[in-house]
Amino acid sequence: MPTFVTQSLEEIQFWSRIMKEHAFFLSLGFTANDTELITEAKQFIAVFERIEEQISHYNEKTDPEIIRKLNIQVYQAAASIWAYKRKVLGLILCCKITSNNIPLLVDHTSREAYYFAKRLKELNEGILIPLPEAIIKENVFFLKIMADHSKFIGHLLDPSERKLVDQAREFSNDFDQLLFQAQDLDSMRPQSETKPLLEQFLDQNRVSVVSLRDFKKTARDLIEACKIKSNIPALLADHVYREADHFLHIIDAFDAHLTSQKG
Structure with a gap:
């Protein structure tokens, strides 16, 4: 800790x-x-x-x-x-x-x-380390951040980059759904036996954040190599990549905290 x-x-x-x-x-x-x-x-x-x-x-x-x-x-x-x-x-x-x-x-x-x-x-x-109920709220915050990033990327890519624009929109939709799911979980969270729910919640988020982080890394590398057309500065591409990577570290820290509390 x-x-x-x-x-x-x-x-x-x-x-x-x-x-x-x-x-x-x-x-x-x-x-x-x-x-x-x-x-x-x-x-x-x-x-x-x-x-x-x-x-x-x-x-x-x-x-x-x-x-x-x-x-x-x-x-x-x-x-x-x-x-x-x-x-x-x-x-x-x-x-x-x-x-x-x-x-x-x-x-x-x-x-x-x-x-x-x-x-x-x-x-x-x-x-x-946030309490279990705060873990959900923390994820709500970062899921919204990731959804926003996806929208910004899609907005700033040149329209001719159709495949990348479509991928950004897919990520936007994915994180919007994860955000709504997290808000539902926060609303219906039971007063006890929350750990299995939280563990599943974190695992699901991790899979999507890893995919988005890797997409951002690829986009950053392509922008730095001047291989795609966009209004995205290389620093901004790296900025959003670092935030996705930071979110993954937070998910891992929450997961480790929940594991340590078992039994």
Whole structure:
């Protein structure tokens, strides 16, 4: 089982890079007139780069109190970028700015910022591994993220890439169904004997996430080699691949936790 220090550092290392890249992607989507929004995005890039530099000096032997204070500091950064993303989303939805950042993408990035902030708060409260009922909610969050990714990929591929577009749509439909199934399970979950249900649930999700991760890896490699036509930057392709891989690690950690609780 991970310690408070190692779990905190792993979460910060992973999500700070994601937040930094979100700010970069958003900055690319604004028009030249949106100078203030671009400047804010660049400021967030700098904030999370400093956090990445800061945690490079810490390890599993770092005083937990130092990490507790770090979590509070990073929480504030995550909450700030969440507020920025929601502001951008509001401007787009009210037609106050014209942006290549589609609304669902901005909403998607804000949900991840909210999740990051929530995880830091949970860690400081001593919650390292979610309770069984929280495992389902955690999967609901990530299944929605995976469904969104599939939609974004299909949207950003050139229409002439028909086979890849069809594959992205199939993944979108698959993860939409998994998401609905997870929400049903969350609603009907019995008060006892949940472990067999959760184990089956995790196994089913794992199969689909592995397939999507491998699809993303192939797409990333093809984009880097300039072998497919799309508006997907290589960094974005790698970004969504890393998030799928992260979800798999979470599924494995949940599975290991349930196994350890048997008997």
